[in-house]
Amino acid sequence: MKVRIHKLFEYLLDTVDAEPEAIVGFSLSSSPRLGEFLDDLDPDLPLDWNQRSFRGLPELRDHVLRQAGLEGICAPDDVLVTAGAAEANYLALRQLLSPGDRLVSEMPGWPQAEVLGRAQEAEIVTVARDEADDWRLPLDRLADAVTPGTKVVFLSNPNNPTGRVMDADELAAVVDIARRADAWLIVDEVYAGLEWEGERAPSVAGLYEKGITTGSVSKALGLQGLRTGWLICRDPGLMQDAVILRENSSEIMNILGEVVAEIALRPERLEPALKAARTEGRAGLDRMDAFVTQTRGLTWSRPQAGLIGLARLPDGIDGEAFARKLLGPPWRTFLLPGAAYGEPQHIRLGVGGGPGTNLEAGLNRLAACLRDWPR
Template sequence: MKVKIHTLFQYLLETTDAAPEAIVGFSLSQSPVLGDFLDDLDPQQSLDWNGRDFRGLPELRDHVLDQAGLAGICTAEDVLITAGAAEANYLAIMQLLRPGDEIVTETPGWPQADVLAKAAGARIVQVHRKEAEGWALSLDDLAKAVTSKTRLIFLSNPNNPTGRMLDRGELKDIVRIADRVGAWLIVDEVYAGLEWNAPRAPSVAGLYGRGITTGSVSKALGLQGLRTGWLVCPDKDLVMDAVIRRENASEIMNIMGEVISEIALRPARYQTSLDAARRAGAANLAHLNGWISSQPGLSWVPPQAGLIGLGKLPEGIDSDAFARFLLADPYRTFLLPGSAYGQAGHIRLGVGGGAEVNLDEGLNRLAQGLADWLA
């Protein structure tokens, strides 16, 4: 079945050439530059594949387990290095879903699972997170949605795009719900590590035999351009099926993505980078919270983790029309409309990207745009 474009990607494609002067809602930490890694790179590094393991560099896979708290629970054989978390999700979803299967997803949530489920001919059952409840996931609603027909549950933790977290107790309850019907459970962890007021939640690959953890170096470390992520699952057959499926698509990981990601995830360096990202993110979130409180009619539920959240526009403003209005002269400011996540009347706000995204100027222009729209 044909894969149909989701609204988020369609908007990005349509606005790529807009050349905004400021961005509001940047979703990843400030990106390092290649020079930050040169001292640790070998000039004689071959640009052939790693030549050691089709699953990715063994030391990189060990680092993945370490940062996820899975060392001693899962093994390196349970890890497959992928082209970002997106490929990890793709490899799992497309091998698990068959026509007529049911997948339970959350909304708002990362839309990739819905797009792939439609392509696979599966039936999508959505559990609605409610803004009035702080975007919490109702486990009662989830339990009602999961039936004997459920093949797969797909969630993100921290939730993308609201930043709401599931804690250890909630994840264990979700595992029980999945296990009751023998469903697989994917939890996308791309924002893990950027928790503001609570410890990082455990990874589902360490809680459940059919649990699949996906993640990447993109968000917390700002290394999106490396396209390096991972899939972790204790089920050996699922991991091997992912290896075989990838061999017929991207085939192997890119060696520079593997090498630089291995350097970035070395425990001491990883912690230093994460601490810096957390300091910058926390400071910018405090600034953004203050700014939102000063804007008439604009509100949001601050994220518990990650760098983005959904801002609620004043009543009557269409988010798609407003996003395009703000992208045009004289504002020249990019933001993502909430329709990308099925949330009309909202916009994605965020604090990533560092100085180059010109956040303060973007907020000033957003404030002026709102005032002009409502005038």
């Protein structure tokens, strides 16, 4: 079946030429500059593949396991370096789902699983997170949805786009639910590393023999342009199939992406980078919290992790109509409507991207657009 466009990407395509003056909703930390890595780059580096492993640079895969807390639990060959977490999700879902298979996912959540599942002619079942419970995943409803024979459960932790975090006990319960159904459990961790409450949650690849962890350097480290992510799983058959499938899509990783990501994930660089990102991110979220509190009719649950969250608009305002109006003159401010995540009465707010997003001006314009909205 043909892959159908999702609302999130459709909106981005429709608005990419708008040239906004401010952005309210950027999802990644401030991006480093290439010059920050030059001292560690070899000018004689061949611009071919890494010439050492089709699974990715061995030292990069070691770093991936370390940052995920999986050293001694997973082996380096349990890691495949991919073109971002999106390719990692694709490699898992593409090989696991066949027509008629049951895929259980969450709403709101990252829409990629639903898009690929429909293209595979799978049965799609979504479990609604509860806004009244700060977007917690209802484990009782998940257990009801994951029936015997369910092929795949796909979740994000921290949740994209609410920033809700499942803790170790919740993850253990999710693993039990998946195990009872003998289902594969994919958890996208692309927003891990910027936790504001408590510790980083355990990675599911270390909790369950059919657990698959995906992630990247895109969000917490602001390195989205590297297109460098990973898939982690202890099942050798799935990993070998992922290598073969990648050979027929992106084939090999770009060497610069691998090398720069390896440098960025070195422990002596990773911790200072995360500390700086957390300092900037927490300040931004404090500002956003104050803005939501002061703006009549706007409410949100502050994210427990990451730099984005969903805000409910005042009654009677459609999120997509509001986003399109805000993007036009005189406001020229970009944000994503909640319809991109199946929540049409919401907008996505975020504080990433650094000074270039012109966040303060964007917030002022957002408030003015709300005041101008016809009642």
